[in-house]
Amino acid sequence: MDSAQSLQSAHAGHTAHAAGALRASRTLRSLRSIKRRDNFTGYLFLLPCFAFFGVFLFYPLAKSVYLSFQITNPRGEVAAYAGLDNYASLFASGAAFLATLKATVLFTLYTVPAGIVIALVLAVMTHAKRPAMKAFQYAFSLPVVISAGTGAAIWILLFHPSAGMLNYFLGLLHLKPVFWLADPKWALVSVSMMTVWMNLGFNYIVLLGGLRGISDDIYDSLKLDGPGPFRSAFGVLIPLLSPTLFFLLIVSVIGAFQTFGQIHILTKGGPMDSTNVMVYRIYQEAFVNFRFGSGSAQALVLFAVILALTLAQFFWLEKKVHYQ
Template identity: 35%
Template structure:
């Protein structure tokens, strides 16, 4: 007998489909980038490109009309910090931001503690407080201009009832910035209070019950339980408030135009003024770069220092 040349136990196994595996791996690795490509394109077009172009303009001398753009290096930045007006703008912006953010956070937190209850009355008050947030700043500015009129404003009429003389809300350098802070706080309280209420309702009730059984006072309960549990909400509202305050524009453009005597001029209005009034695009772009650096540094420092104190459930 002849030995069979083919052994059934040693039949050749089919080759693995290497090409198919490579193709499927390529698809699975490329597909996520294809799906996020539209978002990256929009982000690059409306965020990365404007920032890069602003940095490019900051080293040029250009009047926004002439096609000639002269490269002058860091002369715009040097001129910024040598100008007294710009130093006043920085001071005004930091004062406005500090007062607006701190007052809005404190007042809205106190209001949210009172409104964190069930009932139609509390729901109505929550809606009434939130309504200024959805009204345009142009309408709010026009309303507060009438309220703060030095001669015929409703606020001065109310103060006159108690024998207090008229307050030059928007016409005096000593009160104009504070007047804008009042407007910003009035508009921001409703939004912050609503976010605080959501944070309060997310705190487990068992913790309060345990504290009550231990005989802990309400003040100690607030500082040892409520405030630490609200730290993520505080962290979020503070960083958002800082960024928004540094970018304030509408109320200043409508109510004070940066005056009187440059007392209410802030970063964004200063950039607008040098861009579209004086046509110093390079100078305004340099101010924009400084604003970008300040906000970025404050955000990084804030995240690195205070994020460690945030208590996440």
């Protein structure tokens, strides 16, 4: 009897174990089915985004890679296979390529630091939650809604050699007028001044949001401790703003290397190619000279330069970012 009962007990335990394993297997299959269904639903919602990027980003990138190895006719049709000749001719140009690269780097150095510093100063001065600050915040944010064409039309009037406001103020200071857009020494500086003003709205909004994200307790402790404005700025606020500044630096550098609108309207790359940055040279090569193969090669070189600069910034500067 004891052996029979033990066998029945063992059989019942085995049956219960098998039933439990079956239920666990069914539960696992059900969870996998739910996960697959959720993944399918998620990808279904992302499909319009993938289609948009595929049409307007990935396909043009692949087309540029393809055309960079070809010689094209004025209609953009492939005429012959060029191999690496387009890249070789670009680097063989030597002085012309270096002059374009120098103008682009100088334009970036003129616009990025100045734009961030000015926006940071304005954000620090107006971040207090007071009704009177609303008007200043609105005024400093306004350039973000102005297009490059509208901004260029405004600054053309300011840069006018005889009727412009800038030379008028120089005259009040008994200084000689400056031919802002016609002098090779001043043309790039002039375009940079307009670009700093145009980017001020975006930079100001981002930095103001970063300052608003800092706890009020920190501001209160700074008022009580009284370490001084410079020590408060460089010892507390800037380290806390470092993620915002890091993001803004990367975006600003990429934007500076891609600047086109104001240069096309104000100077068209002149005078004497002093404002002929890389993007405008690509435009001239592809849509003025109709050498789409060479223009595509230059666009890919520009992409490589921007990618290298972005990776360098992540490698060297992200270590100094203090994430909260």
